[in-house]
Structure formats: structure tokens, C-alpha cells
Amino acid sequence: MGYSSGCHTTFHHHYHLVWAPKYRFKVLHGEVRLRVREIIRQVCAEMGVTIVHGVLSRDHVHMFVEIPPHVSVSDFVRRAKGRSSRKIQQEFEHIRKRYWGQRFWQRGYFSTTSGNITDDTILRYLDKHGHKNGFSPAP
Template sequence: MQTPTKTAAHSVYNLNYHIVFVTKYRNKVLTGAIEDHIKEQMPILCERYGWEQLALEVMPDHVHLFVSAPPTTAPVTIAKTLKSILAVSLFKTFPTLKQKRFWGSGL
């Protein structure tokens, strides 16, 4: 069985990254409607930036994301872009989340 490859202007690649996002203080807040919001928004964000979401698993205190990206994108760029945009989206959608668990700071 051949591995699926993608092509760019001057390369053939198959780069997949396993990224784990952890909540601040490992608070178990990623459940219910918040979990549904993450599962809804993550594929949209990946598509917007040209990355392919291969798998997503949301646990109460962390998120596992398996994503494929071109070699021109650093893994740290993927992680910080997705986490920052998703955190802003979560805090706008669930304003009490920021007040109760995170004392006005990041997710």
C-alpha cells in the first residue's frame, strides 16, 4: 500500500502532525456545547488555512488534532494559529467561561 502524497510547486510531501492543546490549569471545561463548538470550528479553520484535518478528539481538558500541512508551514504556526483563533471564538460564544475558570486570561 502506498502512502498518500501531496504535491507543491517543487516538492512531493506527506507531512502529518499530532498537536495537543491543553487548557490552562488542566481545567475540565471542554465538554457539552464547548466540545461541539470545537468540533464544528476546527475543520473550518483548517480549511481556511489550507491544512487538512485528519482526526480530532476532544477530551475534557485537552484536544488531540491530527493535521496534514504543506512543508512551508511550521508546526508551531499551525498550533498557535488554531489555538488563538479557537480561544477567541470560545470566549465570544461562552463569555462565562472566561470569568469562572480563567480569570480573564487565556484558555
């Protein structure tokens, strides 16, 4: 996986995201599963997010995505969860009855980044190059 570029940026922002339906109910199967997948793909296309890999389990969503710098992770997840929750409850009566409070997804999500180098490598690089460029670490 290489770098991506925009008009003024080159980036490699990969995130592993996980979120689950409320109460971890196993409702992501059949037509609901297909519709959630379709809605999340639409949100990704609108926001310029690339899906590297994704898995819809019966009780949670796993995504490995590349998010451009102008889109925050929280904005992407908020829009994906919000739109899918609203549309799923509108289209599937059995979901609407089970989640009567209009909240399909649990609050929050898990997010971690992926990269080719470790924090130690970055710190060693900054220590090595920081003094030469006139930007030294705080005492």
C-alpha cells in the first residue's frame, strides 16, 4: 500500500475502525447486512474515503480505511453510523421495533492507526534532525 495524494497533500492515513449495534444484538445479516454495506459504501464515496478491507460480522462492523486529511475520523464514523441507523430503521420494521429509541448503533467506536514505522523511529528521526533545522525539543 503506497501513498495517496490530493491537490496539495501526499498522505498515508489508514485506520482500523470497529463499531457495533446497540446491546451487541446479532442483527447484521440478510437484507440488513447488505443494506448497511451499501450505505457505508455510499458514505465512503461521498467523503473520498477508500475502503482497503471491511467485514460485517453479525454483531459488529470492522473497517480498514484510508481517510484523506481533510476528513476527520470522527466525522466519517458519525456520518456512516448516523445515515445507516436512520435508513435501516426507516426501511426495516423489525429493526425499528427492536431499537425503539432511534439509536441503532452503540455510542462510540474503536479506532487505531496503521503505519510503516513505529513511534520510536519517528522520535529518533526528530532527535537527529531537529537541532539541524533550528527546532529543538522542549527541555
